Amino acid sequence: MVWLYLLLALAAFAVALKSTSVALAVVCLLAALGFVVAAVLGLLARRIGSQSRDENFILDPAELHRLREQAAANRAAGGDQPPAA
Incomplete structure (x- = not known):
C-alpha cells in the first residue's frame, strides 16, 4: 500500500508539471x-x-x-544456588 501511495504521488507530480492550469497544478501538488x-x-x-x-x-x-x-520462597529455601552441572 505504501508503494501505491508513492506511485500516486509521482503521478500527481507529473500531472502538475504537465498542466497548463495553475489551479490544477496546485491541486496536484497538494495531492502529491x-x-x-x-x-x-x-x-x-x-x-x-x-x-x-x-x-x-x-x-x-x-x-x-x-x-x-x-x-522469594525459593530464595528463603536456599534455592538461589546455581544448579549443579
Missing part, C-alpha cells in the same frame, strides 16, 4: 504532498509494528505477584 505524507506514515507504522512485543508474553499483575512470591 498528501500521498508522500501517507507513504511516510505507513512506513513508520510498519516499522513500529514490527518492533513491538507480542501481547501474549505480557504478564498480568496476579501472575507477576505469584512469580515474585515463588522466587
Whole structure:
C-alpha cells in the first residue's frame, strides 16, 4: 500500500508539471504532498509494528505477584544456588 501511495504521488507530480492550469497544478501538488505524507506514515507504522512485543508474553499483575512470591520462597529455601552441572 505504501508503494501505491508513492506511485500516486509521482503521478500527481507529473500531472502538475504537465498542466497548463495553475489551479490544477496546485491541486496536484497538494495531492502529491498528501500521498508522500501517507507513504511516510505507513512506513513508520510498519516499522513500529514490527518492533513491538507480542501481547501474549505480557504478564498480568496476579501472575507477576505469584512469580515474585515463588522466587522469594525459593530464595528463603536456599534455592538461589546455581544448579549443579
